[in-house]
Amino acid sequence: MTSAVSHRRLSECSLGDAAEGFATGFSGYVVPMNVTVPSLQLRIERDHVDLDESFVYFDGEKPAGILLIGRRGDLSRIGAIGIGPTIRGRGFGRSVMLDALKAAKARGDRKLILEVINTNERARDLYLSLGFVISRKLVGFGRSRKLAAPEVTPAEECDLKTAAAMFAKFADADPSWQTDPRSFQMAGPPLKGFVLDDKAAVLLDDSGKDIRLFGLGVDPAHRRQGFGRSLTDALAARYPGRRLFVIENVPEGLLDRFMRRIGWRKSKLTQSEMTIDLT
Structure with a gap:
């Protein structure tokens, strides 16, 4: 770190500088991190990022890192901490x-x-040394694009707010931050919504090469009756030849048996959710 390193609140920066700080901060990361101004704006909205508590780091006048802090009541979350190569090391993180x-x-x-x-053992060890403890394991799932599309009626898009409301109604207790229904209270593009007989709902983004599911909910009173399978099959029929996936932010054990039954594979990549009690 040099004397030229400074930081500014996210509220005082352009989203362009913030996106550059994010991209630079995560260069060489253990998994590729692609960020654009629109995708960063969506992250800020969904994760309830506090613009005054989050920072962009600069090396001279060049964005070189980022810290995103999300807040929901008296619970806060480090949604991203990325330190770029020019300011990395020597205890800056x-x-x-x-x-x-x-x-x-x-x-x-x-x-x-x-x-x-x-697999990011260096970061994990840093957090452990600061008093964080591992609270649970987070996993993801995917449906291979090589699997044949089911011979069912393709899913039809519905009103996004309707799907988001249903997802909130069907949500399990104690979701991860990113799967919490509050992440989708202000849902908008590129998210799309799909529902099945008012019994199951999905929120997804099909703007990329693959189809990312952000939320999958089934009415607790109608689980194990095939509604979840029927909706995911209808999605696979709508997007033949494209991979459907859920990133690694689902508490382990929550969807494992269901996903195994419908032929989705668990991701090799996993995350640990870590917490520190501040009271």
């Missing part, structure tokens, strides 16, 4: 984390959480 912990305590937050990819 630890310093940023210590400042984030200090700020969370000053706000009166009850708990601070984050997620870390389990």
Whole structure:
């Protein structure tokens, strides 16, 4: 770190600078991180990022890193911490984390959480050394694009707010931050919604090469009756030859048996959700 390193609140920066800081901060990361101004804006909205508690780091005048802090009541989350190559090392990441912990305590937050990819041992060990504990494992799932499309009627898109409301109604207790229905209260493009007989709902983004499911919910009173399978089959029929997937933010054990039954495979990549009690 040099004397030229500075930081500004996200509220004082352009989204262009923030996106550049994000991309630079995660260069060489254990998995590719693609970010654009629109995708960063969506992340800010869905993750309830606090613009005044989040920072962009600069090396001189060049964006070189980012810290995103999400807040929901007295619970806060480190949604991203990326330190670019020119300012990486020599304890800068630890310093940023210590400042984030200090700020969370000053706000009166009850708990601070984050997620870390389990192969990123250096970051995980840093968080453990600061007092974070692993609260649970997060997993993902995917349906291979090589699987034949089911011979069923393709799913038809519905009103997004209707699907989001149904997903919220059917949500399981204690979801991860990114699968919490509050992430979709203000749902808009590129998300799309699909429902089946008012018994199951899906929120997804089909704007990329593959189809990412953000939320899948089935009415608890009608689970194990085939509604989840029928809806996912209808989606596979709508998008033949394209992979459907859920990223690694689902609490392990929540969907494992269901996904195995419908032929989706668990991702090799996993994350650990980590928490620190601030009370």
